[in-house]
Amino acid sequence: MTLRVTDSDSTTGTVDADPFVLTDELREQFVAVVGRENALIDQAERDDYRDPYWFPPDRTYDSSLVLFPTSTEQVQAIVRLANANEVPVWASSQGRNNGYGGPSARVKGSILISFRKMNRVLEVNTELAYAVVEPGVRWFDLYDELHAQGDELLVSVPDIGWGSVIGNSLDNGITFMPAGSDFSAQCGMEVVLADGSLLRTGMGAQAGNESWHTYKRGLGPVLDPLFMQSNYGIVTRMGVWLMKRPEAYSPLYLSIPRDEQLDQAIDIVRELRLAGILRGVPNIQDMITAGDIHFPEHRGKFPSFVDPTWTDEQLDAVADETGIGRWGVRTALWSDAETIDIHERKIRQAWSAIEGGQVMRLATYTAENWHTLESAGYMDRLSGGVPSRDILDVLPDFVGHVGFSPVVPLRGAEVAGVMRQIRAEVIARTGVNYMCAIFATNDRSATIVTPVFYVRDDPNQTKAAMDTVKGLLVQLAQQGYCEYRAHLDFMDLAQDQLDFGDHAYRNFAEKIKDAVDPNGILSPGRHGIWPSSYRN
Structure with missing residues (x-):
């Protein structure tokens, strides 16, 4: 096996390990563990179990077999068989990590273990x-x-x-x-x-x-x-x-009228979090991201995922027309009714420092009207614990994306500065509109989640998106920022940026890997951690 090479010949410019070839005899033994009805064998079957956002003709990360165990005992049997024959396996739960590689394995030809039938x-x-x-x-x-x-x-x-x-x-x-x-x-x-x-x-x-x-x-x-x-x-x-379930729950939307006010808004969010007024994970979204999903009454007024880049003047005009601002904070309050009122007043007081900023209390839910939450708007449902797939419903079938998500200290100028740097690169190199969600995952840091969109059967757009993200990964690493998760195609590149102590982190992680998985069968190469059998 090879890895950490720099040359590439795939459509997307991937860094790849040599493929694993599964023999027919071994395939039959693995299928026997779960039964033919719980296995995808032919390529046509397996093609339904890969990242739909990956460039369709590219076979870099094809599997050789997909198994759907129905019990822990079957998982143990699969792993024992794989270990005895040094067969790489790659486990995923639902396999829907689309935009990051989906269920695919880092080593081509691996057996995929899917848990879709262990769903109790x-x-x-x-x-x-x-x-x-x-x-x-x-x-x-x-x-x-x-x-x-x-x-x-x-x-x-x-x-x-x-x-x-x-x-x-x-x-x-x-x-x-x-x-x-x-x-x-x-x-x-x-x-x-x-x-x-x-x-x-x-x-x-x-x-x-x-x-x-x-x-x-x-x-x-x-x-x-x-x-x-x-x-x-x-x-x-x-x-x-x-x-x-709290006595009362109120979803909120806090508007940020102009892009240049984002720095100030992030600092206010941080202080409200540190004070215990804002709980959970506030999500700061640009207008395009928030628009069609959260404000269906304005649907059609925002640029689409792969439209040519709009100017600031165009975006400002729509922000003013709709009243949702160039950015907005999606958050909520969970407590008793009296405390919610107090915290809302404190939020309004803090938010008044943003010229033109609005605090919208979307609704209040209590035991009496909790049953209406299932049919409420997306923001109401999300922070009330009601899952949905609304985002997928507004994403056209022909569009794919790759995720890029660095972690940044929760300082307004720093977060907004990194975001603007990413935005400039995405717009310059792809020509599409920039979309972003900034997650305040705790009181002190934020994750800038950027999906870079492209027409997924267009090789030029696909390559431009992948190259943009890889370039940003290295560029921001030189400034001291790292992703919180990496796409399958550049896991090695991301791990290589963790260079302190001559890659002491990777070296330590690989020592653990060699100790607990000496044959290197479990997800080799995941996030750039390879077993000794794959290292040169």
Whole structure:
């Protein structure tokens, strides 16, 4: 195997490892574990299980087989067989990490393990407010279970509800309610290791321990973070902390009339977070991103995903006409009615420093009208724990995107400065409109999530988007910024930017990889961590 090469001959300019070739005999043995009905064998079948935003003719990351286990025991059997024959496997939950590579593996020819058929909600503990789920459980599935039980408990959801609760969490996916702040919802994992053995983290290390999903530490080293964005094991169940339904809930939209006011607005958001007034994860979106999704009454007034770049004058005119501003903050308040009123007054007082800025209280939900939330607007549902797929409904089928998302300290001038640098590069190199969402994932940092859009069957647009993101990755790394997750096609490039101590982080991570997975079968190359069998 080879890696960390700089030459490339694929359509997108990928850095690739040599492909793995699965023999017919081994394929039959793997299929026998799950049954033919739970396997995708032919290329036509497997083509339905890849990132739909990837350039269709490019076969760089094709799999050789897709398996859908239905139990942890089947996962263990697959891993044991793979380990015995040194077959690379790549696990995904729903496989819907589109824009970052979807379910595809870093090594071409790998076996993909999909958890779409391990989709049981194993437990809902109403008293202690947590659930235990398998990796195929979608946000829709967990919500449906909680809704059937009377909406006493709420789950913090991301923008799109079709993904996996576990898969999204393990990739540091962002959700918006208080449990989403600093990725704090996960607690206690069950993990299949490379030799097929089973590990339980935290207090789950003791058989029958009732604190497994209620206490985030344990006795000795805390292992849970080792299985996030890693290739050390396959998580087959996880605890998820839920939120008791508050007495009242009010979604808010805070408008920012002009682009040059973004710096000031970010600083105000930070201070409101540090003061405990704003909780959860406030999401600061540009007008184009917010427009069609959050304000359907103005649909059609905003540029589309791949329209030629609009001027500032054009964008300002639409911002004024619609009243939503060039930027807006999507946030919410969860508490009793009196506290919500107090916090809203404090937000309005702080926001009055932004000339022309508006604070819109969209609604207030209590036990009496909670049943109306399912049919409410997108912003109302999202921060109330009701998953949706509204974003997908406004994204044309012919459009794809690649994600670029650096983490920046939560200082207005710094966040806005990095965003403007990214925007200038995207516009100059692709010619499309820049779209962005800035997530205040905690009180002190923000993730600038930029989807770079393109017509996905156009090789020139696809290459321009990929080259733009790769260039930005290196450019911003030189200024001290790193992505919070990387697309499959440039995981190695992203990891290579972590250069402190002559790449001490990667060196340490690879030592762990070699110790826990000596044959290097579990997701080799994930986020740039390769086993010794693939290193030159």
